Amino acid sequence: MDKMNLRRRILNTRSGLDEKVLRESSAAIREHLLEQPWVQMAGLVACYWSIGSEPSTHGLVFALWKHGTTVMLPVLQPDHDLDWAVYDGPDSLAPGPYGIMEPVDTRRGVDAIRTAALVIVPALAVDASTGVRLGRGGGSYDRALARVGPNVPTVALLHEGELIEDIPTESHDQRVAFGALPTGIIRLRQM
Incomplete structure (x- = not known):
């Protein structure tokens, strides 16, 4: 299956998830991540503010921040690359392009x-x-992940059934080291 049809199929499946499943899945993912020593010890975390039927990061970002972790969230640039700014609590966000919440802190x-x-x-x-990640097709996160050092844990948040085989791969596609699912954290490759 090509990437476009695979994206369409997954988005269609996600659109059928009810609010209770989304809430419970997101809470389970958050708890699994917060149990990991490498998450607890990370002083600076790059994350994202989830939208729609994505596994929610809102509680995760807040929990990390309350724990004293510095959390950076992306700021979408006109060329679709990602700048970064620090999250400083719920009042530090404002709608950016496409209505996605972004931090208002210094870029x-x-x-x-x-x-x-x-x-x-x-x-x-x-x-x-x-460990190849399938995104929405804009390339923003592939560019960002290409800048990450080889020993830094990279984690994709997924719903059950989204860890699959044979994703079509192109030369610019980036890999992640872990998949975080409601059932647990899966190591996908060595760092």
């Missing part, structure tokens, strides 16, 4: 992700064999 630049000790990214699916 740190596209290379700020290089300083993160943990990177959490959205994905529609991840290849269980290779």
Whole structure:
């Protein structure tokens, strides 16, 4: 199956998830992540503010922030690259392009992700064999992930059934080290 049809199929499945399933799945993912020592010890985390039927990151971002972790969220640039700014509580966000909430703090630049000790990214699916991440097709996160060091944990948040085999791969596609699902954290490749 090509990427466009795979994206369409996954988005269609996600649109059928009810609010209770979304809430429970997101809470389970959050708890699994917060139990990991490498999450607890990360002083600077690059994450994202989820939208729609994505596994919710709102509680995760808030929990990390309350724990004292510095959390950077992306700021979409006109060229679809990602700049980064610090989350400083619920009142530090404002709608950006496409209505996605972004931090209003000082922009740190596209290379700020290089300083993160943990990177959490959205994905529609991840290849269980290779760790290749399927995004929405804009390339923003592939560019951002290409800047991340080889020993930094990278995690894609997924619903059950989104860890699959044989995702079509192109040369620019980036891999993640872990998939976070409601049932647990899956290591996909060595860092």
